[in-house]
Amino acid sequence: MDLSFWILAALFVPLFPLSWIFNRLVATLPAGSAQGLAVLVLPQLGIALLHLIPPALFYPALVRHGVMVMATASALLYAVRALSARELGVWTRLVLCSGLATVWLGWSVGAPMAVLRLMALGWGLPAAVALYLTGILVRRVGGAYVGLHGGLVAVMPRMTASLVLAVLALTVTPVFPAFFMLWKGLGSVPVAWMPFWLPLIFLWGWAAGRLFQDLLFGDYRGEPVADIGGVSAVLIGLVFVASLALSLVGSGGAL
Numbered sequence: 329m330d331l332s333f334w335i336l337a338a339l340f341v342p343l344f345p346l347s348w349i350f351n352r353l354v355a356t357l358p359a360g361s362a363q364g365l366a367v368l369v370l371p372q373l374g375i376a377l378l379h380l381i382p383p384a385l386f387y388p389a390l391v392r393h394g395v396m397v398m399a400t401a402s403a404l405l406y407a408v409r410a411l412s413a414r415e416l417g418v419w420t421r422l423v424l425c426s427g428l429a430t431v432w433l434g435w436s437v438g439a440p441m442a443v444l445r446l447m448a449l450g451w452g453l454p455a456a457v458a459l460y461l462t463g464i465l466v467r468r469v470g471g472a473y474v475g476l477h478g479g480l481v482a483v484m485p486r487m488t489a490s491l492v493l494a495v496l497a498l499t500v501t502p503v504f505p506a507f508f509m510l511w512k513g514l515g516s517v518p519v520a521w522m523p524f525w526l527p528l529i530f531l532w533g534w535a536a537g538r539l540f541q542d543l544l545f546g547d548y549r550g551e552p553v554a555d556i557g558g559v560s561a562v563l564i565g566l567v568f569v570a571s572l573a574l575s576l577v578g579s580g581g582a583l
Contacts, residue, residue: 333377340374341448342425343432344402351421359417360463364456367421371428371448379441392436399432400524407531411538416465419539420458423498423532427451430510447510453571454497457564461491464556486561493568495539499532 335346342350350370357363406426413419431447439447464487481488500510 333381337374337377337381338432340370340377341428341431342402343398343429344405347402347406347425347429351425354421355417358463359466360460363417363459363463367424367455367459368449368452371431371452372445375431375441375444375448378435378444395432395436399429399436402426402432403429403528404524404531407528407535410535411531413535416539417459417462419535420455420462420498423535424451424455426528426532427498427500449571450510451498453567454494457494457567458491458498461487461494461556468554484555486558487556490556490561490564492540493565495536497568499536500529501533 339346339349354363354366354370357366403426406422406429410419410422410426413422428448428451431444431451434444434447480491
């Protein structure tokens with residue numbers, strides 16, 4: 329029974345190689361709200377399954393270290409793959425899989441379930457917003473491919489601001505929930521593992537910079553397009569503010 333819970337947990341809180349199935353599952357859903365809802369709900373289901381198996385400290389050190397190795401490898405693999413992603417939805421799913429691997433590292437060092445849930449939320453919420461905006465781009469400009477139209481900041485400023493917030497939150501920029509929850513969850517990770525995780529933060533930032541450069545800036549090449557409404561942009565901003573407050577309260581200040 330524990331093995332089946334492990335497998336399903338590694339599918340819903342994606343850990344390589346089951347992360348490939350997670351990606352395909354989300355990709356089969358319609359672009360937009362459906363994919364956004366999936367990346368919010370599925371990781372929480374995975375953590376619920378983790379709650380049904382014994383805590384990490386009940387397993388031998390070899391098992392815990394094996395999980396840490398797989399989590400580190402998964403996070404680095406998907407961060408590197410995100411550097412070459414040419415479509416916003418694909419980019420978002422790759423960075424999300426990279427980030428959610430940190431939940432497994434937190435589990436392996438005995439982080440409380442509440443912290444694991446907030447870690448998953450810190451990654452899932454900005455990914456959900458980015459996938460929702462991806463659906464809008466697909467419907468309004470015919471695709472969300474990097475470099476296809478460029479210059480979105482000039483024609484869709486509110487959409488651009490919302491997307492920038494989502495991408496910065498997804499790539500662990502300080503002041504966003506994922507940043508606080510990452511350090512809270514990984515606070516007990518041995519120092520020897522840090523050289524593997526510090527480059528990961530650099531890769532996330534690099535991936536965000538490449539996305540901004542090719543998708544948002546430059547000259548817009550396309551037909552006139554309507555921006556998202558001001559109310560939608562404000563609501564997205566409020567969602568991020570509320571999630572930040574929740575992460576700080578839920579983690580006891582996080583840092």
